[in-house]
Amino acid sequence: MTKWIDISQPLTNDMAHWPGDTPFSFSLTYTKEKTGSVNIGQMTTSLHTGTHIDAPFHYDSSGRTVDQLDLDHYIGKAFVADVSHTEKITAAVLQKFNWDNVTRILLRTALPNNPKYFPEKMPFLDPDIAPFLKEKGVTLLGVDMPSVDPPDSKTLNTHHALYEHGIHILENLMLDHVKEGYYDLIALPLAITGADGSPVRAVLGPILEGEI
Template identity: 55%
Template sequence: MTSEKWIDISQPLREDIAHWPGDTPFSYEVVFRKSETGSVNIGKMVTSLHTGTHIDAPFHFLENGTRVTDLDINIFIGPCLVIDVSQHELIDVEVLKKFEIKGSKRILLRTSARRDLTVFPKKIPLLTLEAIDYLKNQDITLIGIDLPSVDQIDSKELPIHHRIYKHGIYILENVLLDHIKPGKYELSALPLPIEYADGSLVRAAVRPLSNKNGVGV
């Protein structure tokens, strides 16, 4: 057992958080004040399920895909490996081979992502289909990334989403990893049990499993 503290890797949900162009922006308001109810303040939140740190259910990109409440929550809890690929705009097999990934099950990729969370990026690093195949061969079951999508922003076909699904891997997007050293961690990124949903906001956090960070070059 580790005695290390959990570290938040979630994007703060606030009025100016970037959202997909044309999608529902995040908003929060107090709709009832304690002065009105006599006992409590009550807030209301409106948002897309793909704003900030979130998971994708297969229904997000498949007409008859699995919904959030059908997913095994154990996918989103357990050991993970954080690797730094921020020196590469193309994340391919050759890049991934620099790291000892086998046996990790869950992998979080720290990329050269934008750092201003109020601005939606026009361009993001490219994951290749072959890279997803490679991660499958390393027995990865969850891919987390500090980007709003595993596919390119302007993609309509979403080939990476579909290849990930084909391999039985699940997707965690928009995590914050700038303050996380590469290495082995325990991950918790549980989705909300939103019935029939195509995705869910999550509160994602990691805590170190060891002090060894020499997992790649």
């Protein structure tokens, strides 16, 4: 029986969010005492708070929205790569890994996992990783940071480079407790019509060496 590893940020009312964006909030609209039968909750949130995927529409007004994305990108074999030894992640850094049978890559960076703190500075993902990843057959890049670009970026160079090379984006993963290696990944977005992103419940299932 597979023991799934949760790599999602818990959604809490005190979690960090992008400065100026809508924070996450959960509350009970009605209690069982009031309704006589059930508790009913409500939530408000930015689609880019916590663990989430970016749809191309997020950074390209003519790009696909969440409901138009192929779900196959978010389910299947993934490789967790430890790049925590560097603050600048380039194609040269990624070159050292074994890319056999890898179509989804999750990067464990030097940024500590802390859902209640929004980092002012993050490790830098060089846009040159995009053509490299495409060459290796990768279609999904996941990171344990709020974004694949610096927090103050207006040009979103890495977002656009990944998009141009057919690579989907998964952000704000929790990977500090995950060892480098191969896993089964499930990180399904919600079917939100017209949306620019979506929260996901991302989990990993370990893969035995003989199953790779």
